[in-house]
Structures are given as C-alpha cells and as structure tokens.
Amino acid sequence: MIAQSQNIPCPVCSTGIPFDTKQLMMGVQFACPNCAASVGLAPESKELVQETMEKLEAAKGKTSK
C-alpha cells in the first residue's frame, strides 16, 4: 500500500518538500526543490518515529482483520 505523497514546507522558503517517512527514518535527507536547504530527521527523534510507525502498522493490521 503506497502512502499518498507527503510534504513538509521548507523552513527557509516555504516550498513543499516531498518526503517519505520510511526513508526519513533511514536517515535520508530531503532537498527543497526551490532552495538549497534539505531536511532530515534528527537522530534523537528516530526512535520515537520508529515506534509510532510500528504502532501505525499494528493499527492497520487490526483494521484489516
């Protein structure tokens, strides 16, 4: 199941930066299509995002039963 495209506005120029949560967790930095900035997940929040994504997967599993 492919998640619909997600965007976060660039803190520098407000352009939407498309990203993928799973890749974000793997440490991928997503570049702003307009300016030279790039955003990524700070290492200290990786665990929290990972836990939340696991819970989301579990919730999806529960819904499909």
Add this chain to the structure above:
Amino acid sequence: MPKVTNREFNPNFSKALDIESLISAPLVAVSKANVVMAQGQTRFLLEYCFKKNGESYEPILIQMALTKPVIDPGKAAVKAVAASAPGVMPVVEAVEATPAIPQSMQMVTTHFTLPLLTIVPLNSLAVEKVNIDFDMEITSVASKPSGSANESNNTITDRKAQLYGKVSDSGSNSERGSANQSKTLNKIKINLNAATLPLPAGVLTIIDIYTKSIQAVPTENKPEN
C-alpha cells in the same frame, strides 16, 4: 487492502436477489470500512501523536535537522598578537605562508521541531480503491408501484421495473420464475469502481495547521568556532 466483512452482504449465490441490493451491498461495506478506519485514525492521532495535558491535547514534537549552505566569510592568514607589555605596540605575526582563506560555503545544520502527526502517513489507513467485478444473471424482471404513486382511484399507476438476478456461476442458467415475472436469461457485467475518500476535513485542518507552524524561524545552533 483491508478485507471487510459486512453482515448485510451475505449473498446466497443460488438465490435470486434484488439487483440494487447486490450492487449496493459491497459499496455499503466499503463505506462502513472507511468509517471504521476514520475512527481508527482519530484514535491513533490522539493516542500516539498527542499527549494529554489536563483538559487539552498537545502535539508530540519531533526534532528535525535542516541543513543549508551558508557563506563563510574569508579569514586573514595573519593574526594580531596582543601587546607583550602595556605601551608596547602589538606586533602582527605571519601565521603561515598560505594566502588568506577565501570565502567558502559551509553546510550548517539547524534544528527545528515538527509535530509527529505531520510525518505519519495516516492516509494509508483509508481504502484506496475498490474494484468489484462480477457477472450477474438476470433471472427475472418484476415491476412494483413507484413510491410517488398517489392513492387515488386512478387505475393507471406508475410502476418501476425491478431486476432480480444472481451472481453468475459460469454458464448455468436458472429456471426460476413466478407470477408477474417474465423469464429472461440475460447476463449483465457489473464493474464498480470506488475511489478513496480523502482524510476527513477536520484531520486535514489539524495537520495543515501544525505543518504550517514550522514556518516559524528555526532555533539556530551557534557555530562551533
């Protein structure tokens, strides 16, 4: 794709059913599934993306890193040395025989916070697309008075055609029939396509508000040197 079972859609394939019920039942099931999932989304949001603070909910924040290039001003290759004693002119000493460091581009990382809910792909909890494809064998055609017919003495009343059929099982033709029904053995192919409902407007608004909130000036990390 989550499988949905619906108590009302329990087709008995040997029995002819009203065609409207046959077509609408899977759609009703999908719609119900979306309701269940919307409730699930809300519960998920409140449980894992917010923390309760008294009467209100506060979003859980995550740290994001923003990397951007900044132009580092050039540095002189010589440095001033403090005066050795009061009144003595400080001397300027050559550091190295290298030229002044030119302007350079440096990648500077700053941090900003983002509500966790803005990066959770919640949309994927909804039914993306439903394809229902079946052949239907028309077993009979009946007519019934339409709902708008008035209860006058008028003998001519509006009548509405109603099809009865069963889900076709490769080629066996039914011989069912009863009074007021003309026996037909026609097959119709039914192909339903239902697209996803977007996230509920309320959830979208919450995500939008919190997403926009990151446009505030990020707290800049002081450069190390």
